[in-house]
Amino acid sequence: MPLKGKLTLVTGSGRGIGRAIALKLASQGSDIIVNFFRRREAAEKTAKDIVALGVKAEVIRANVGDPAKLDEMFDTIATKFGHLDILINNAASGVGRSVLDVDIKAWDWTMNINARAFLLCAQRAAKLMEGRGGKMVSITSLGSSFVLPSYAVVGISKAALEALTRYLAIELAPEGICVNAVAASAVETEALKFYIREGLMKDIRQATPAGRMVIPEDVANVVAFLCSEEAFMIRGQTVVVDGGTSVAPFITAEKEERR
Amino acid sequence: MSVEEEMKEIVAQIVHVDKSVLTREGSLRKDIKADSLDIVQAMVAVEDKFDIEIPDEEAQKFQNFGDFVDYVERRVAEKEKV
């Protein structure tokens, strides 16, 4: 139980990758704060599954894109627990559009939830980690460095998130707080089905050198490693979890051609 | 102002339509052509206005604007009771 007695906040952990991360860290002994936005039932279910692992779970609703709601969440954490050991910035939203179709509303919505939320969460979390150190891990995607269809504003927000990760890592290094990110390629979740068709899912599966698609647990395992003491010297990095896709573009194309 | 009138104002402002096009029978998505971002923003604005929570699990059941209004009226009445 490497995380026994620790307290972790996972934003957007009612479902998908956030849920898998919450369960993984809970299985390592950490108490978990499950944050959600719209799906209360899913969040309650995750909390129940966490408690079944023998640790404590607290459900807090907050739209991380709304600074007032974010503050309320951290006020609750400060009053109830008085500290925080791990912050997982996972919640994300976005509008699937091409660059020329991105309007101000779509830009603000996506940037506020995906990038600004981490700034504000990290500022509040750093205070709760004072004198005890901590870990912060953000979940990002290959869309920060590569152009994906209809992913413009989300990809841009993820690029901001990764840059923020580097700056925070250096500023918080003297406080014993490790800040890193995990970038995944397409992960089999509900969110993905919203962006792409089943046919494309099959193509991605076949094109991944590791032979299958990334699943939420793959991401959760790397997050857990970054939250462990073994990862103490890793700072400001974005670790890619993609089964090899991004380093083998030509092999991927060749495979496609052979089909 | 009634709950319905206040909701019309909020939604009209977010979706950029005139209040008069919002009818109980109309669907925000199909008739008003609101996109998913408009709808979430309208939900959130209504929640903030009336200090209630509208979980997605409930919102998914709304067939038209009238269902949305009925749900909010019910929640507001419940809140006033306590």
Ligand SMILES: NC(=O)c1ccc[n+]([C@@H]2O[C@H](COP(=O)([O-])OP(=O)(O)OC[C@H]3O[C@@H](n4cnc5c(N)ncnc54)[C@H](OP(=O)(O)O)[C@@H]3O)[C@@H](O)[C@H]2O)c1
């Ligand atoms: N799926 C992929 O292919 C993929 C690939 C690479 C990276 N990622 C990243 O992995 C993370 C998780 O994605 P996912 O696929 O698990 O997404 P998902 O299944 O759509 O879940 C998104 C989660 O974020 C929460 N959320 C959304 N907006 C929020 C807000 N404003 N405030 C608080 N919570 C909010 C949702 O809460 P509710 O349940 O209450 O709605 C939900 O728990 C994201 O950062 C995403 O960009 C995903």
